[in-house]
Amino acid sequence: MRIDAIIDNARVLTGDDARPTASRVGIWAGRIVGLDEQLDGVHADRRLDADGAVLLPGFNDAHAHSVWFGQTLAELDLAGATTPDEVYRRIEQRVATDPHDWVVASGFNPLGLAGRLDRDALDRASGGRPVWIKHASGHAATMSGEGLRRIGIDDGPRADPDGGVIARDHRGRPTGLLEENAMRIVQDVLLPDPLTAIEDALGRASAQYAREGITSVTDAGIAGGWIGHSPREFAAYQRARERGLLRTRTQAMVTLDALVELAGHDDDPRAIGLTAGIRSGAGDDRLQLGPVKVFTDGSLLGSTAAMSEDYAHDHGNHGYLQGDPEAMRAQVLAAAGGDWALALHAIGDAAIDFALDLIDEAQRLHGARPLPSRIEHGGVVRPDQIARMAQLGVALVPQPRFIAEYGDGMAERLGPERTLRSYPAASVLRAGGVLAGSSDRPVAPGEPLRIVQAFVERRTESGAPYGPDERLTIDEALRACTAGSAAATGWGGRKGVLAPGMLADIVVLADDPHHVPTERIGAIDVVATLVGGEAVHGTLAER
Incomplete structure (x- = not known):
C-alpha cells in the first residue's frame, strides 16, 4: 500500500478518547489513514520528520469576521x-x-x-x-x-x-x-466594497489564520445587515478561493436580510432564501454556506444586549431587541421554511429566551435543520437556558477571550450574580451540550492558543476571576476549539480529531499546552499548519 505522506517522530494528541496519543500519522488524499502500527508496511511518497513537535487537530474558529x-x-x-x-x-x-x-x-x-x-x-x-x-x-x-x-x-x-x-x-x-x-x-x-477589495481582505485574514494554526473558520455574517460588505460577498469568497487566497476551510453565514421571498407550490411553507432555493450546506469541505445569521440584540460593551433585568450600572436600561419581535419571528421561520439552519446572535438572557423559542418553533414546524442551529455569544445564560439548549441540540458559541479583554467592564455592567453566568463553558459540557471555541475576531484577538488559555483561566484584564466555576480543563478547552467547533458547524465526525477517515487538518506546536505554565499557553509557537495534509504555513523536514 502506498500513501501520500507519513509524519514521524511526533507527539500526537489526537483528541480521540479511544486513542489519545500516537507518534506517527499517515495521510492519503487529504485524509488521515492510520496511526502508529496501522502504518507498518505502508510506503509513503513523502516522509516528514516532526522532530518531537506536538501535533493537534487543526483549530476551528466557529465565529469570526474574516473580511x-x-x-x-x-x-x-x-x-x-x-x-x-x-x-x-x-x-x-x-x-x-x-x-x-x-x-x-x-x-x-x-x-x-x-x-x-x-x-x-x-x-x-x-x-x-x-x-x-x-x-x-x-x-x-x-x-x-x-x-x-x-x-x-x-x-x-x-x-x-x-x-x-x-x-x-x-x-x-x-x-x-x-x-x-x-x-x-x-x-x-x-458600501458596497469592490469584490477585489473583499478578496484581498480575505487573503490577508486567511494568511494570518494559517500562521496561528487555524484550519477552519466560520464567517458570522456576510452579504447584508451592518456586518456585510457587498450583496455579492459570497462571490468574493469563491473568487478568493480560485485565486488561491483561502488557506483555510471556510464556512460563511448569510445574514437574514440578504434572503429574499421564494415562490413555490401552494402546499410549500412560506420561505425566504437565495434564488433557486440554495440553502445551508451548499458547497464542499473547502467553502460552504453555513446557517443564516440573525441579530436578535446588541452587545454587552454597548449595554444594548437585551436583559431580563436592568444593567447594574444603568438602572432603567435593560437593552433591546434589534427589531419588532413578531416581524423577526416571521422572517426567521420563513428562513427555516427555506431549509436554512439558524445562527442567532443573542447576548442578553432575554434575547436568548427569544432565540430559543424561535429555534424550538422552527424545529417543530420544519424538522431538523441541515446544520446545527446555534446561539452566538451567550453573554448571560441562565441554567434553565443551558438545559434547554442541550435538549434542543443547540450549540453555544461563546468567546472566552472577551473576558481577558473586556471582563472588568462587562462585570461592572452585569453585577456579581450575572457575571457568574456570563459566557458559560463548563456548565454547557456538564449539561451534555455542544460548546464551540471562537473569537468574534476582530472584536477580540483571535489566536486560538490564547482562546484555549482564556477558557482555562477566565480572568479579566486586571486579573480578577470571572465566573471561575465555568473554567475548563486544558483538554476540554482544546476540544472546544477543535471537535466542539466541528460539531457546531455540522462537521462533527469528519474533522476536529486526528483519527483514520478524518480530514488531515493538523497544527504542529513547539510545545505541549499541558506541559507549560497556564499563562504561557498562548505563547506557544506554531511550527506548521496543514490543511488536507498540505502545509499552508511552515514546513516539516522531509527525509
Missing part, C-alpha cells in the same frame, strides 16, 4: 488607545501619510478610554477629512463632524432608525456616536 478582520490589517489601528488625545494623535499621523479621503480606524475600545471623543476635535485632527471609527464591539461607530455630514446626518431633528441610536448631546446635536442599526447609515454611503 472585517482582513480590512483592519490595513486600517488605522486604535487598539490600546487610552485617552482622546492619543486617538487624535494617531489620526494626525495617519493623515500625514495616507492620501485617501476617508480616515477609517478599527480596534477602538471606548471602555478603555479615559474620556470621550469629540466630533469637532476629530475634525481638527483629520484636517477636515471625514473620520469613521469602528468600535471593537462591532456594535457602534464614531464619526467626525465631517463624517456625519458626508453620510447625511446634520444637526437638525432626525428620527433614530429601528433598532439603532444616533447619539445626541443635551442640545440635540449628534455627538458622532452611532449604535447598532444606525451604522447602516454609514454603509448606505460607503
